[in-house]
Amino acid sequence: MGQKMYNVTIQGITKQYPEKIPYSEIVKEYEGSTDAPVMLVIVNGRLRELHKHLKADCEIEFVTSKDPIGHKTYCRSASLILLKAIYDVAGQENIDSVMIHYSVGSGYYFTMKGPMALDQEFIDKVKAQMHRIVDENLPIVKRSVSTSEAVALFHKHHMYDKEKLFNYRRSSAVNLYSIGSFEDYFYGFMANHTGYIKTFDLFLYEGGFVLQLPTQNEPDRIPEFKPREKIFRVQKESQEWGDKLDIATVGDLNEKVTRGGIQDILLIQEAMQEAKISEIASEIAAAGNKKFVMIAGPSSSGKTTFSHRLSIQLAAHGMKPHPIAVDNYFIDRHLTPVDEFGEKNFECLEAIDVEQFNKDMLELLEGKRVEMPVFNFKTGTREYKGDFLQLDKDDILVIEGIHGLNDRLSYALPKESKFKIYLSALTQLNIDEHNRIPTTDGRLIRRIVRDARTRGTSAKETIARWPSVRRGEEQNIFPFQEDADVMFNSALIYELACLKVYAEPLLFGIAKDEPEYTEAKRLLKFFEYFVPVPSEAVPNNSILREFIGGSCFNV
Template identity: 55%
Template sequence: MGEEQIVVKIGEKEKTYPAGVSFLSIAQEYQDQYEDDIVLALYNNRLRELKKTVKKDGELSFLTTSDKTGKRAYRRSVTLLMQKAVYNLWGREHIGVYVRYAIGQGYYCELMKDGESCKITETMIGALKKEMYRLVMADLPIEKYSMNTDEAVALFHELGMKDKEKLFRYRRSSRVNIYELDHYKDYFYGFMVPSTGYLRYYDVTAYQDGFVLLFPGKEAKKVSEFVPSDKLFFTLKRSRDWGKLQQIDTIGALNDAIAAGKTQEMILTQEALFEERIGALAEMIVKEEGKKFIMIAGPSSSGKTTFSHRLSIQLAAKGLKPHPFPLDDYYVDRDKCPRDENGELDFECLESLDVELFNHDMNELLAGKAVNLPIFNFKTGKREYKDKIMQLGKDDVLVIEGIHGLNDKLSYSLPVESKFKIYISALTQLNIDEHNYLPTTDGRMIRRIVRDARTRGTSAKETIAMWDSVRRGEEKNIFPFQEGADVMFNSALIYELAVLKIYAEPLLFAIDKDCPEYLEAKRLLKFLDYFLPMSPDGIGQNSIIREFIGGSCFNV
């Protein structure tokens, strides 16, 4: 009896293979047709690691290191490579590595011993690079196997990975996938490449007390240059330090607090801290006399609108007369709006705003003159004037919110001393565990999925479909200017993903399996599965999370 055959459709062509053939062997056959390394397979719209075998007929495509999902798998695998190198070098001294947060195109990591950070030297960096290179050249297999969740909890306890031990106590799934590289075992949130030989593009550089593990950015075979972001780093560090102080710095610790019935205490403490920080910011603005334009910018779903209202209230409480003011009113008429490379109207480029008119009006206000400010009519796509008269007295300030607020090309003619620039973003202070940081972009996307479904009738499928475009706009128009801000403000609440889970899950489950957005929805659902749900009862009407889930006292 002959060997069983299966039919695999790749592109427009069908090929016959013996049943049980690996995706890896098929990928090797097609690699020369791809510029970048194939790292994952998509079979019948299900993501598969290359070591998996093909057992039935189906449709196959490949993901490379230039694809978003492939890029994540590559970064995950390099992180495991780095962990193994650290273990080989200093494991006997009981020194472990923690992945803290993303900085640019890299992860900031720290070496830890007995709960204390170990200062890393250039000699240690050299040794780490050398050991990572040795492991890559050895082309060691990255193996995956499944174990019972209780066994995994016991394994992590034995390995001293307390964060993972805590995380998996709340795991609904009965089994866990564990990865192993040359006897070093760990759990990762997502798939891996087949072996270390794939991991040729990375770098390690010392930064602050730790180091940054650098990856390729837009070019899959070129490691991005490290550009220090000190303000972002210290904002992230302050948030993490506060989380540690509250003993809630990982998802497992948050779940412990929810399970122990501490939700109201958590909400009240977080809101008190939030108000204290906004109050301190308002105090800073008042002390710096002559600030007339409070410029607020940040990426999508950072809570800019609620923040500008709450900052205005604090400024008013300190004797100023704030006027919230959206930059959107300076949009050019739709027929004059530039178009992007796809021929779509580009509302996110600076040229979509009437920069000259904005500068003219702001200078007139600065001179004490009365100005009739425009109002943009989004229904007609035209600018209108409806006697919105503004005149700045001694205590008046404009609280200007918009994506180009930090770009000096927007306010080029305004005196530097008249501007106070604030960068706001939702920079979560939680990590998944020791080695899996929680991407802030995932938190913002979940915020946006929930808000857009509620306020715009936009499905989760539509929000996910446009997210890459949103991100490209942020990388071009917002992130390059963040370090130029006078202050960076973190709008993330420590408990928010446990609350958003209740709203987001039904929206994500509504995405059909045959949709291109299904893979991303499935990834987000797996991510939300780590959290225990938390009721929004007890969250105040002025909370930033109300901008997304509803019930805000502000017009958001």
């Protein structure tokens, strides 16, 4: 009896392949036909690693390192190679821990603890070992073990962060990845072998080191390292906040929740944020010449609640603040420009009536009485409802919107009258020491929950629009963040455990045959790590309330 064959459709052409052929072998036939290496495949709508085997007739789509999921796979695989190289060079007995923290430039910032000296000689040896591992095209092997076996394994290898994490995981199995004898757990898929990870750099930076990687758009080259010093300092400060709370990983957080300590953690974290907001208000008041507080940040960073809380602190310093949302100056929706994909681009500056904004702000600065607009998101039009504003000498405008740091938005306003604040939700929590939580995931989850509650938008729609939102942020927000006078991190260390309760039902509502299902499934798997935190204990002035509801502010 002959070998069973299956029909496989790729790029509109159907061919036959034998049963159990690895997808990697099929992909080889198409080398050179894609604009970047194929990292994964989508088989009948399901994401698959290349070591998996053909089991039925199917349609296959390629996921390259130029795709978001493929790029994440590249970065994750590079981290695994880095960790193996570190332990190869130093020996396990000389390393207490290696921890990934946050993105810096196009790479990741790591720290290391243990007897081994972190110096240039060590980094050079690790980098050389990484290149050797890549050149050998070593297979990245995946195996599934029971959760109890994984916990015992992590304990044996002194990976106590992972042991703690999986003590709270309900799934019965854990997938481990290995290169040779080095084995670790990673959240997400891996490349098929080490030879895929050809482009990287490694160098010392700020008491740790950076694994610099190519960008999604240019997977074959390392961009110039351009650290954003202000954002790095804020991330470092947030990491120190986590250290003070004794929470660095999800396992640490789960331990606090299950042992009844989350109420104190919650209140301390909120108090830390309030102290920071008060500090910013003091700086504005001390300047004496500020009339426009410009608050900017990417989507779902909590700008509205922050502006209200800052206003309260400014009032406590003897000023009379007036919160203003730049969103109220949106042009009517049918006039909104479209991006290169034909989608309405609400994130571009041209979606704002800049002329009217400057006219109103200048008239307010001159002491005139101005009727303020309100944008109706349901009808997509700007409305005037008799809401007038007039400024006195102690009045100050607190203006929030994604373009707040861009001087093109406020071109007519005197520079010395502006105080710029950059706000973002910079997640300081890690899944474990080797698996970070991307800041973008935290903001996407916030947006899914908020938009479902306030705008009637499904999780499917929010996920579908997210790439457009991210493109807008890259173009319109991030280039200006270092121009801020002050930066504020709105992420709360406990928030994902709280958002879980709201986000999961919305994500479960996405059908398996929808394009957004892969992302929904990834986020649902991510939430499995968290023990939920009830929202009742969240203060009504918390930034988190902007997303889950119950805020004392009009958000």
